[in-house]
Amino acid sequence: MIKQLLFFFSITLCGSVVAAAQLTPQQQAAKERGMTLYNQHKAISAEPYLKIAAEAGDRESQYFLGEALRFxxxxxxxxxxxxxxxxxxxxxxxxxxxLSGKGKDLCTAMKNCPADGKTAGEWLLLGRKTASALAAKGDSEAMYVMYYLTGDYDWMEKAAEAGSPIAQYDLARFYRDGRIFFFPPWGRSERIEKLMRGSAEGGFVNGMGAYLGILQEKGDLAAARALLKKIAETGDALAIGSYGAYLSHTPNTLDYPLDLVKGYGLMSLLLELDGGGTSKQYAERKLPKIAAKMTPEQIEQAKAFAKEWKATHPPLSYFPEKLGF
Structure with a gap:
């Protein structure tokens, strides 16, 4: 019976993928706004925007609307x-x-199984079937998700070897935390550094942040300064806060040349992050300390810098992981 269901599901999925939604400019704008809010921990505000694109059939919006509602x-x-x-x-x-409920029969527990009878277990099997088929073709993202669908660390290893930056980051953390045996033990630190470097070079923001820490520990401040600037330019809220603090020497952690205008301007960007996290509170503590070193003219210059930065860089984001909650 399960094989028959899986065959039916796979046929349905194939048809759905071919008919993937094409959003209008207005629907695309709503999706982008919804994702910006979601990434800023403003999931409640994100819901109506994501719903516009989700109702239009956009798969990614449907997933993240589910995430926002669940969160x-x-x-x-x-x-x-x-x-x-x-x-x-x-x-x-x-x-x-x-939908697999991490192996638990979610809808049975909630007494709200849909009429077509798909259970959590069946969704789990279908997820494995779908992801493994793509993984067999070299899809590193599918390999990464196969780890979650199976709990098999080998999939995380395969995904990392295939170049998935998020898998490289997670695998490095697993080694660091002792969740995976490593032989020889004295090579563990070298392996972790190599994985984090690969993740950083692949553009995964959390990996970039972790590799930044490694550079600091090694005393390579020139490389650390360049990398922090690069992370801040992605819109990462935590990096922007650190970059602004270091530029204004509050504190002078990475030996940047003092730049109060840029430091204040960057820090002020965090004030809009009122949906969650601690960035807004961090900025509220830091800004008076930076302002105490500045003239009124410099503060006005900083406001202009912040406006220009916002217009020319990606929106602020906490970059929540897709399977992070």
């Missing part, structure tokens, strides 16, 4: 499940993983 309610609601299912029916293996 805002702190559990899997019927509405969240609906949007995960919509994404899963278009081949989204992240959504299949969420």
């Amino acid at each position: 805002n309610n702190r559990y899997m609601t019927t509405e969240a499940q609906k949007w995960y299912m919509a994404a899963a029916e278009q081949g989204d293996y992240y959504a299949m993983y969420r």
